[in-house]
Amino acid sequence: MSETEYVVLVDDDGHPIGTAPKSSVHGTDTALHLAFSCHIVNSVGQVLVSRRALSKKTWPGVWTNSFCGHPQPDEAIVDAVHRRAAFELGMTIDDVELALPDFRYRAIDASGIVEYEICPVYTAFTTVDPQPHPDEVVDTRWVDPLDLASSIIATPWAFSPWLVLQAEQLPLLAHQIDSLRAP
Numbered sequence: 001m002s003e004t005e006y007v008v009l010v011d012d013d014g015h016p017i018g019t020a021p022k023s024s025v026h027g028t029d030t031a032l033h034l035a036f037s038c039h040i041v042n043s044v045g046q047v048l049v050s051r052r053a054l055s056k057k058t059w060p061g062v063w064t065n066s067f068c069g070h071p072q073p074d075e076a077i078v079d080a081v082h083r084r085a086a087f088e089l090g091m092t093i094d095d096v097e098l099a100l101p102d103f104r105y106r107a108i109d110a111s112g113i114v115e116y117e118i119c120p121v122y123t124a125f126t127t128v129d130p131q132p133h134p135d136e137v138v139d140t141r142w143v144d145p146l147d148l149a150s151s152i153i154a155t156p157w158a159f160s161p162w163l164v165l166q167a168e169q170l171p172l173l174a175h176q177i178d179s180l181r182a183p
Contacts, residue, residue, distance in 0.1 A: 004021050004023075005021070005070070006021055006073055006122055007019065007020060007022050007025050007035075007070045008033060008071060008072075008073055009025075009032065009033050009034075010032055010033060013031070014118045016034070018075045021059070025091075026057060026113055027057060028113065030113070030115065030116045033070065033116070033117055034071055034118055034119075035068060035071075035119040036069060036071065036120050036121070036123045037065050037068045037121045037162060037163075037166060038066050038067055038068070038081050038085065038087070038121070039066050039095075039122070039124070039166075039170065039172060040067065040123075040125070040126050041126075041172070042117070042125070042126060043127055045145070046142040046144055046145075047097065047142070047143060047148060047173075048065050048066040049064065049066065049138070049148060050064060050065070050067060050132065050140045051063050051064075051138045051140070053136055053138045053139065054138060055135060056136075058109045058111070058113050058115060059161075062160050063159050064123070064159060064160035064171040067085060067087075067088045067089055067136075067137075068084070068119075069081070069084035069140070073159065077120060078096055078122075080097055081122055083176075087133060087136070088132065088136040088137055089131065089132055089133070090130060090133065091128055091130050091131070092128065092171075093124035093125065094125050095123075095125040096123075096124045097122060097124070098121075098122055099123045099170055099171065100166065100169055100170060102120075103118075103119050103165075104117060104118045104119060105119065105146040105162050107161035109143050121166050121169075121170060123170075124174060144166065145172055145173055147174045148173060148176075149167065149173050149176035149180055152173075155183065
């Protein structure tokens, strides 16, 4: 197996149009590509947030959803979700469900690097605690959804732009955000 990780390039409608090495895709003129995000919930209803490793190319040290990733060419996204949960967080997850099938975003990091992704969002369940990979995640926390929503509203700059956008749409967090913003 090759050590080079590839991403799936997609057209504006989300249809695959090719592949490219992941290392070549994320720059100041990032091509639209396929990714995914996952929010893990535990048995007491807490959601896992992770803090990106300081060595990450984009948004280093920023708090984000449980984990993200890119499916490999010809890999089912659900399989990629399980693969990345094991790699980034050392976790097995269950009940993986598609929550936001049409989520997409474009964001520019302070360094000028662009993220431009069609990024279906999943939720999952686990009964185990994370064992984060230090090259991916520097810290994790199980948090109450209301506390997370409150923090996102108060300090959106402390979170990844995709988490801020997802939180407004994800049923797990959206009603919390709406209730906090209500007059």
